[in-house]
Amino acid sequence: xxxxxxxxxxxxxxxxxxxxxxxxxxxxxxxxxxxxxxxxxxxxxxxxxxxxxxxxxxxxxxxxxxxxxxxxxxxxxxxxxxxxxxxxxxxxxxxxxxxxxxxxxxxxxxxxxxxxxxxxxxxxxxxxxxxxxxxxxxxxxxxxxxxxxxxxxxxxxxxxxxxxxxxxxxxxxxxxxxxxxxxxxxxxxxxxxx
Numbered sequence: 001x002x003x004x005x006x007x008x009x010x011x012x013x014x015x016x017x018x019x020x021x022x023x024x025x026x027x028x029x030x031x032x033x034x035x036x037x038x039x040x041x042x043x044x045x046x047x048x049x050x051x052x053x054x055x056x057x058x059x060x061x062x063x064x065x066x067x068x069x070x071x072x073x074x075x076x077x078x079x080x081x082x083x084x085x086x087x088x089x090x091x092x093x094x095x096x097x098x099x100x101x102x103x104x105x106x107x108x109x110x111x112x113x114x115x116x117x118x119x120x121x122x123x124x125x126x127x128x129x130x131x132x133x134x135x136x137x138x139x140x141x142x143x144x145x146x147x148x149x150x151x152x153x154x155x156x157x158x159x160x161x162x163x164x165x166x167x168x169x170x171x172x173x174x175x176x177x178x179x180x181x182x183x184x185x186x187x188x189x190x191x192x193x194x
Contacts, residue, residue, distance in 0.1 A: 026050055027080075032057035039066045046070070052078040058085040072096030072118075081105045082126050089115045091133075097121060103155070111136040121150040128160045129181065129190040137191075152191055153179050160184060167193055 028050045030041050038059055045053070053076040059067070064086065071079060071094050080103045087105070091112035094102060099120040106127040113133040116123060123137070137152055154161040163179040164186065170176075178193035 027052040038063035054080040055084040
């Protein structure tokens with residue numbers, strides 16, 4: 001029985017170690033603290049095969065310029081920018097991304113035109129609803145604009161906004177369910193998909 005107990009405990013420890021390594025590989029964290037450029041910190045990161053890329057810290061203007069259009073280079077399903085001090089998302093910042101989730105920064109104040117110029121995205125708002133341009137959430141393909149390719153929702157723990165009212169949209173025989181976003185007190189409608 002002692003030998004079996006030892007074997008059982010050893011097996012559990014090995015499984016725990018394997019699970020820990022697997023969990024660490026699911027999320028790659030990159031923190032910008034001013035000691036190195038984001039470009040140098042991201043060396044080799046885009047090629048890694050993990051579920052989530054989590055960026056944190058305060059980027060410089062050079063870091064933001066480096067990131068513009070780079071997200072499509074990654075193999076990630078989730079881009080978590082919740083604690084990334086990015087207050088302004090430039091025009092066409094996430095261009096080329098497909099079928100993934102983007103968690104927006106809590107401190108976000110502005111989103112430029114065609115910032116999410118792609119389709120199949122789920123964009124999660126974690127802070128105040130930012131000021132936007134008329135085509136911030138649109139997908140521009142051959143000079144036609146569509147807003148229903150991407151899903152914009154407020155996070156469940158958002159202290160300023162909430163999802164309120166699901167709209168069913170039929171596109172090419174496919175049903176899409178999109179949410180409207182209101183202030184917590186429901187006095188302000190921020191986003192109504194169409």
